Amino acid sequence: MKKFWNWIKDSDDTRTLRLEGPIDEESFWGDEITPQMFRDELESGEGDVTVWINSPGGNVFAAAEIYTMLKDYKGSITVKIDAIAASAASVVAVAGDVVQMSPVAMLMIHDPSTIAMGNTKDMEKAIEVLTEVKESIINAYAAKSGLSHARIANLMSNETWMNAKKAVELGFADEILFAKKEDEPDSDPADPEKPEETPDEEPGEGEEKQSIQKDAAGHLFSSRQMDLIVLNRLGVKPNTPAAQTEPPSDPPAEAGPVLDMDGKTEEGDYSYNVLMKQLECMK
Template identity: 50%
Template structure:
């Protein structure tokens, strides 16, 4: 098992670092690595600072990590120190908050695969890529609230985002080192403010409270 993550403890704050290629040995046929990550995640319940610097990697591994972090009962504060590209950008979307270093980059693009075989095998692979893209869009849409069509077009174009653009589009919430003005480094809107609050509320709300209900409450508060 090639580890691409490490844990540290800083007082009550848990520190998780994900760096390099995600799952260089695919998790698809690996029952060990995902369980190890899950077990280590569950060792404590304190808030997590996730330092992320990865060019991407295995979509299946990224999806599993994203789901584990989304189900974690406390805050997960993602901090992109260098790059969060491809599959790594999916993991970033699990953050209660997403911060980026002034020089960091975030990149989204269409999923890739390598396949050989008969025509039916190629057709099957093409359909798999279509469904994989839709699944990835789900994570981006939940974080950004952008239209699916816009996200799809951005993936088609292989979109690179510096911290300013990522904040503008809702992929990030703030610039690292700019805590007093969390999203003022490019443009700030009431909509983005609501999304940041929603991300926090979704972590602490009970299952009986829907996202639509939370959005309605925010709408009432803003009037």
């Protein structure tokens, strides 16, 4: 009878097992794996085992029995998925102490299904069995991934297909085969899509935030200085607590810049249009 698995004795006393085909309780076509055949060969030797999987799935109860055999095995089990581990085969896959996936492999999980016939009680019983089977599968997935019961149940109901990266992210696999681990740079290069963060412009304790702006002619001016100019023109002296306690870093209001008729100071730094806007705000 044809078997789709094959034991390979490695030089370092480890064994390699390839699973390629469906999983079933009995062999109908000669290429299915059955729990009894698997047990006989698993227990025929010792040492760590590497299991390569390429299977679309099969009988969930046969897969559950093989899962238990692998978990109970004395040596270390490394599972490598080279193409696909779907449905019941994904249950076998998560039995590995370490699960590795080829970057082109897929892992699929979904709700169990069956064929039922009979009356309403038979249909209700079928639903009950499927519900409990799903719970047993969730136990295996949760033990490997660490995901919550609700999250796994939702993934199964939606028939979730996972590439290697997604399987690792969700915890169903541990590593991606053949992936090169590059040394991470000390600092990330500048990302053109993410502009650099500007320094904190908020004033510190005891500091006053200075608003620096440009007028229509492109001259720089200070909002604080413009306030002093406007107050000077209106003949009002600043009498705030800040003005009384702060050191005279700014010139007194009486000594503020004098505006010419063209709307600029002696230095030519301030626009007449800006002054008019300040006056309009004070009306």
